[in-house]
Amino acid sequence: MKRLLLWSTVMTVAGAALTASALFFRHPAAARAAPTGEAEPVPEGVVCFGTVDLEHGVASLLPLQPGRVAEVLAHENQVVAQGTVLLRLEDAAARARLAEAEAALTLSRHQLEQARKLPGEQRERVEQQKSVQEAMAARLAAARQLLAQRQKSGQPAAVAAVEVSAAELEVRELEALERAEAQRLAELKARDGDAEIRRAESEVAVAEARRDQARLALDECRVKAPRPGTVLRILVGPGDILAAERGQPALLFAADGPQVIRATVEQEFAPRLKEGESVVVQDEADSTVSYRGRLDRVAGWYSQRRTVLHDPSQMSDVRTLECVIVLEPGQPRLRLGQGVRVLIGLMAH
Numbered sequence: 183m184k185r186l187l188l189w190s191t192v193m194t195v196a197g198a199a200l201t202a203s204a205l206f207f208r209h210p211a212a213a214r215a216a217p218t219g220e221a222e223p224v225p226e227g228v229v230c231f232g233t234v235d236l237e238h239g240v241a242s243l244l245p246l247q248p249g250r251v252a253e254v255l256a257h258e259n260q261v262v263a264q265g266t267v268l269l270r271l272e273d274a275a276a277r278a279r280l281a282e283a284e285a286a287l288t289l290s291r292h293q294l295e296q297a298r299k300l301p302g303e304q305r306e307r308v309e310q311q312k313s314v315q316e317a318m319a320a321r322l323a324a325a326r327q328l329l330a331q332r333q334k335s336g337q338p339a340a341v342a343a344v345e346v347s348a349a350e351l352e353v354r355e356l357e358a359l360e361r362a363e364a365q366r367l368a369e370l371k372a373r374d375g376d377a378e379i380r381r382a383e384s385e386v387a388v389a390e391a392r393r394d395q396a397r398l399a400l401d402e403c404r405v406k407a408p409r410p411g412t413v414l415r416i417l418v419g420p421g422d423i424l425a426a427e428r429g430q431p432a433l434l435f436a437a438d439g440p441q442v443i444r445a446t447v448e449q450e451f452a453p454r455l456k457e458g459e460s461v462v463v464q465d466e467a468d469s470t471v472s473y474r475g476r477l478d479r480v481a482g483w484y485s486q487r488r489t490v491l492h493d494p495s496q497m498s499d500v501r502t503l504e505c506v507i508v509l510e511p512g513q514p515r516l517r518l519g520q521g522v523r524v525l526i527g528l529m530a531h
Contacts, residue, residue: 226454227528231466232445232507234520235488240414242431244424245271246402251422256433258416262407269405269432271424276403280396287389290382297382308367315363322356329353411437414518436518443475443507445524446487452503455480459527461507466521473516475509477526 249271256268329349407413414434418424424432443463447455457477465471481504488504507524509516516522 228447228451228454228524228526229528230445230447230451230505230524230526232443232463232505232522232524234516234518234522235442235444236436236439236518237442238437238439240518241408241435241437243268243405243408243433243435244428244431245269245405247271247276247399248424248426249273249403251418251420251424251432253420254416254418256413256416258413260413262411262413264407264409266407267404268407268413268435269418271403273400273403276396276400280393280400283389283393283396287386287393290385290389294379294382294386297378300378301376311363311367315360315367318356318360318363322353322360325349325353325356405432407435409437411435441509441516441518442478443509443522443524444488445505445507445526446502447505448502449484452480455503455505455526462525462528463507463509464523464525466523469523473509473513475507477505478508479506481505 252270252272254269256262256266262268329346329352332345332349412435414436416433417430418432443461455477457480459477461475461477463473463475484501484503486501505524505526507526
């Protein structure tokens with residue numbers, strides 16, 4: 183019986199301690215206040231937990247082209263400048279396509295140079311063809327004159343008939359040749375040298391576009407730092423194959439910039455939140471280490487908890503209201519992913 187009474191007493195004390203702890207967690211100022219008569223009003227503040235993050239989050243980097251990892255050129259915690267190559271895929275095929283595109287571009291540019299010479303060459307050919315046609319017209323005129331003379335000659339009929347027939351054949355032949363030369367001259371005049379130039383210029387533009395595409399495909403075999411920042415984690419190594427479908431990132435990257443605290447508040451405490459309120463941020467492991475800030479934004483919807491770092495094991499099925507806290511400048515920089523306790527609207531109490 184004594185044991186039962188002792189056990190009941192221990193459980194009662196433990197329950198009272200848990201209740202006091204819960205009250206302190208929700209209203210720490212009220213828990214510290216000593217009741218000396220009238221009850222003091224409970225401060226309308228909120229205590230919640232948050233995580234250190236960046237304004238736009240940690241970047242998950244992955245090559246835009248699938249392939250096998252050739253080399254990793256960075257290491258974790260390395261501070262890099264924008265554009266630094268962090269990882270490279272095997273790129274022999276991409277280099278070959280680029281060489282082919284550059285050769286095609288060289289050929290199209292040569293054809294354009296030849297096309298630009300056509301107008302001058304065409305004018306020379308037109309002048310030459312005019313001379314040929316004029317010479318043919320002169321020969322035709324001479325043949326017609328000879329035919330007329332033979333038709334009027336006083337030679338014997340048999341001889342005259344033979345000479346006239348030969349002259350008529352020559353006239354008909356020269357007339358056919360004269361028509362052919364005239365048609366050739368008309369074709370030369372109708373040929374549009376500018377159209378050939380425009381066609382060659384279009385082919386050069388197409389070749390340049392293909393060259394640029396090949397260069398881009400080669401460049402996409404590399405993972406570069408999108409901004410100045412720090413390589414947080416490397417998740418692949420040489421020989422790993424990265425598929426076309428996006429899965430696990432190759433690297434986690436933190437761009438330089440201001441930090442924020444993303445805190446989550448349950449729905450029952452949401453009405454107490456007011457943007458612009460003062461905030462105290464405490465290290466989750468050591469409450470004596472604190473930082474000051476303000477409540478910058480409150481989400482307009484209840485959603486699943488955001489994961490700061492790529493970690494599938496993090497629980498994110500609970501729907502809460504996200505708050506973004508901005509720290510005051512001049513304070514020590516926190517570590518990304520660091521867990522903190524956030525006291526909103528309780529600084530004055």
